[in-house]
Amino acid sequence: MFRIYLVRKSLSAKEDRWMAQNSEKIVFIVFYDNIGYGVRLLLSVAKAAGCEPHLILFKRETGYAPLLKRGKEGPDGYQFFYNGLLRDGDYAVDRIKDEEVEILLDRIAAISPSLICLSAMSFAYEFCKEIFPNIKKRFAHIPILSGGWGPTLEPQKFLEFSDYVAVLEGEKTVQYICEALCYGRDFDDAPNLVYNKNHQLVRNPVSPPLKESDLDALPFPDFGEENKWLITNYKCLSGKEFVNHKVYDIFSSRGCPMSCSYCMASKYSNLYKSYSGDRCAKLRYRSIDVVFRELKVAIRNGATFIKFKDDVFPFHPKWLKEFLERYPKEIGLPFFCYLNPIFHKPDCIRQLKAVGLSVTMAGIQSGSQEIRERYFSRKESKEQIVEFVRLLKDLDIQYAYHLIYRNPFERESHLKESLEFVSQLPYSGVFIFMLVLFPGLPLKKRIEDERPEPIAVLTSEWYALLHSLSLQGPFYRTLAKMIYRLNIFRSHPKLMSGFFLVPLMKEFWTRFLGRYVRGTQSYFTQKSRCNQRQKNSNIIGKNPYTKIPEANHGDSQGVSPMISNC
Template structure:
C-alpha cells in the first residue's frame, strides 16, 4: 500500500480530508494529514518560499507515494504552484479534490494527475488499492484522469446515505503536521477553543450563490440532505474532546441545523448529559419553532446564526433563489431574545443586481428586529459554476476575472470591511447596515442618517462614525468571549488587526 499525504490548504478543520484519512487508516493505509496554513477572515496570505520548501521536504522525508490536495476555488493558483513543485521533485501521483476540482475537473487536470469529484472517502480508498498496479484508474467512480491525451470522466458514485457507517473524523495523533511560518508535528486543533462538528451532509436549500446549487445537479434524483444518528454525533464529540483539552465551545457547522423532532429531543437529552459545553448552530428561520428553541437552550445552545442575506423579497427570490420568510424571522428574533439566546444575522452586500430600494429594504428590516443582535456582513463572492455566477456572466455584470479561482477577493473581502473600494452609495449603505446592530445607537438616529442625501453623496463622516461604533462593539464582544473562555490569539486575529476590523 502507498504512503499517502492529504494536504488541506488554509483549513485546519477540513472535515473532508479528516474523513478520508479516517477511512484509509481504518484499512491500515499509512496516511498523513498536512494542514498548510489556516484561514483568517480577510487576511489570507500566500505562502512564502520557506513554507513551500518545508512542505516539499516533509513529503520527501515521509516517503510519500500519493499526494491529495483539498482546496476551494480562491486557492486555485496556490494549488497549481504547490503541485508543480511536488511533481518537479517527487515521483508521487497528485490528486486534487474539493469543491473546485468537482466543479472544474477538466481545468484541474491540466495541473494534477487525477481529480476526485464529490465525496472522496471511497474513491481514495480504491485508488490506494491500485497502487501495486500503477494506479489503474478505470472504473473508480468519481475519478477523472487523462489517458493518451483524452480526458476520462468515470461514473459518478452515489452519495453516501449511511453516514454512521463512516469512522469518526481523524483527530489528534502523531500523523498530523501544521505548516505556517514553521512546521509543527501537531494537529492544529490543539490550539482551538472551538470544535466544529457536522451532524449532516448537504443542504435542503438551493441558493444561487452557493456551491450546493452545483452539487444538487451533480447528484440529481438522490437524497442530497442526509443526517447522522444522534449517538454517532455525540460519540464523535466525546472522541474529539478526549484529544483536544482546550475546547470550550461546540459549533455545529451544518449548512442549517434542521432535524426531525424525535432527533432533536434525543440530541438535547444526550448532549446535555454527555457533552455539556455551550454550542451554537446555523439556522433557517423558515423552520422556526419556539418549543425546539427552548429544548436546545436547555441543552446548552447559546448562539444562533441565521441567514437573512437581504431584506428585499425581489432580491431574495430573483437573485438568490431564496424565500424571504419575513414573519418567521421576526418570530425567531422575538423568541430568541425572550430565551436569552445570542442572535447573529448573515447579510450579503455588493450584489451588482441590487437596487437602492433593495438595499434600503434590508436596512428597514434590520431596524425592526429586536436588539441586541450581531451581524455577519458578507461581500458577495462569486464562485465558479454557481447559478448566480452564470447569471452575472450572461448579463455582463462581471467578467471571468471576477470569479474566484481567477480572482481571490475572498482573501481580503469575504467578510465585509469598510476599507474595500466601493461606490459612494454602496459605502453609505454598508455604514448604515453596520449601525443597525449597535444597541447603543437609537433607531431614530440611524433612520435619520439613512434619509440624508448629503451623507449618501459624501459618506466620509458617516464612515468615521460607523468605524468608531464598530470598535466600541468589538471591544464588548472580545471582553465577552474572554469571560466565556473562548478567546485565544487565533480567535482574536479573526476579528481584526490594526489594518483590518470585521464588522459585527
C-alpha cells in the same frame, strides 16, 4: 461489492504481514482552513484502508485589512465587512511566501509519500497553479490527486497541475486508491476519477452517493495531533503546537434543505445527476447513536464546546425528539448550530436552548423581500425573520446577522428597503459578505443571461456600512439615520469605518479583561487548592509538599478519534 468500512476488513495472516510491511504514506494538503473537516474524515478512511496519512494545513484561515485599504477583488481576494470594518479574506491578507513554499516542499520530502492529495475550493485555483508546478517539478515521481468543491466544479482547470481529479464524495475513491497503493496495484480505475490519458480526458464511472447507513459506518474524523502540520508565518508547527481539542466540529447530516441560488450546498443532487445520471438525496442524516458516540470520544479528548456544522441543523421530528431527550444526559455541553425560521419553529428553538444551544447565526442575506425571494431563492418572510431574531434575543442565544452585498440585481430602492428593515431588528454583530459567483450556480447563469447593470461600488459600500451601524446599538442606529438623511460619506464610505473603532476597542478590552479575570480566578483557585493540600498533608503527618492523589474520573489518556464505531 465495494463499500465503505469503518475498520480494516479481516485479512489473512499473509495479507496482514504484507500490509504491515507495505504501509504507504499519503499526504493531504489543505489551504487556508484551520479545520479541514472533510479531509480529516478522509485521513481516517485512508488509515482504515492500510495507509499512513499525513495532513498539512497550509496557512491559517484569516480575515483582516487595514482600515482604508481596497484589496484585491474576486474569489482569491475575498472581502467582507464584520461590524463595519472591511476584512480581506485569506489569500488577499496572508499571502503565500516563497519561503513557506520551500517549507512545504521540505515537509513533503520528509514524509516521502506515495501520493500527494490536494483538497481545494474554487478560490484556491489561482495560487495552486503557481505552487503545484513546483511540487510537481521536485516530486515528479509522485502522483498528485485533487479533490473538493473546486476540482469537482472545474476538473479540467485543476488537471493543469494534477495527475488526477476526484469529483463528488471522496471516501470510496480514497479507500480504493489506498488499498491499491498498499498492494502495489494501479488505481486508474478508481471510482470518481477524472484524468488525461493519451491526450484524451477520461471520466471513470461515479459511485453512488453514500447512503445514511454508509455515513454511520464511516470512521470518525482524525482530529488527533499525530502526523499533523501547520505551515504559517515562516514556521512549520506540529500537531501538539496548534491542535485545539476544546472546540469540536461535527456534522450530523449531509446536504441542505434550502435551494439558495448563490450557494453550491443545495445543488449537490444536481451535480451527481450531471456526472452519473443519478440524484443524491437532498438530506442524509447520521444516526443519533453514532453522532453521540463521536461526541463522547471528543469529550474524552478535552472538548468543552460543540459546533454542529450542518448547513441547517437537523429538524426531522423523530431525529430531533431523540436528540432533545438524550443530549443533556449523555453530552451536556453548550453548542453552536445553524437555525432557520422555516424549519425551526419557536418551540423547537426553546427546546434546543434548554439542552445547550448557546450560539447561532441569523442568515437574512437581504432586507429586501424581492431580492431574497426572486434572486436568492430564500423563502423566509420579514415577519418570520423578526420573530426569529427577537426570540433569540429573549432566550439569550448569541447570534450574528449575515447579509450579502454587491449583488448586481440590487437597485438603490432595494438597499433602502433593506436598511429600513434591519433598523427594526435587535442589535447584534453583523457579517456583510461580498457576493462571489462560482461555476454552476443558478444566480451566476442568470446574471450571465440577463446582464444587469450593477450600481456603483461606493453606493453599495455606503449602504453596507449603514446596515452595520444600524445593528450596533441605539446611538449608532440614530447616527446611521442621520448620515442617511444628510446623504454624507457617499463618496468616501470607508471613512465611516472610524465609527466602529469604539465598539471594536470595547470588544477587545472586554475579551482582554475577561481573560485576565479568568486567569486571576485560576491563580487563586490553584493557590487555595495548594493551601488545602498543605493542610491535609499536615493533618495526616506527611511532608507538606507531598501531592495528595486525586480521584480518577475515567481514562485520563483520552481516546483516539479514529476508534471503531463497533
